[in-house]
Amino acid sequence: MPQDPEILTVLLEENLRDLKANRKPEGYNREGSMRMIFPISEKVEFYVYSRTKPTDVARVAEQLSRVLQKYRLRHGIEWDRLRAFVQEK
Numbered sequence: 001m002p003q004d005p006e007i008l009t010v011l012l013e014e015n016l017r018d019l020k021a022n023r024k025p026e027g028y029n030r031e032g033s034m035r036m037i038f039p040i041s042e043k044v045e046f047y048v049y050s051r052t053k054p055t056d057v058a059r060v061a062e063q064l065s066r067v068l069q070k071y072r073l074r075h076g077i078e079w080d081r082l083r084a085f086v087q088e089k
Contacts, residue, residue: 019044019073034060047081 015025024038033052039045048064050057061077068075
């Protein structure tokens with residue numbers, strides 16, 4: 001996360017404003033094993049992707065859901081919907 005707490009607050013406010021206006025948030029890129037992926041589409045949606053522990057995805061998804069509930073943003077969670085990283089059999 002950004003070192004300066006003020007930068008984090010601004011990023012959160014901007015991203016929440018975008019979500020409330022039914023727009024995709026700009027986000028914040030950082031190094032790490034977890035990613036939020038926002039596909040280019042007409043819908044406002046994102047995927048949580050882990051390069052290491054798939055079990056962390058459930059924990060992070062629940063935490064994100066609580067944040068969205070706190071700000072009264074209607075949402076749903078669908079599991080195993082990320083097709084970009086699925087290996088073809």
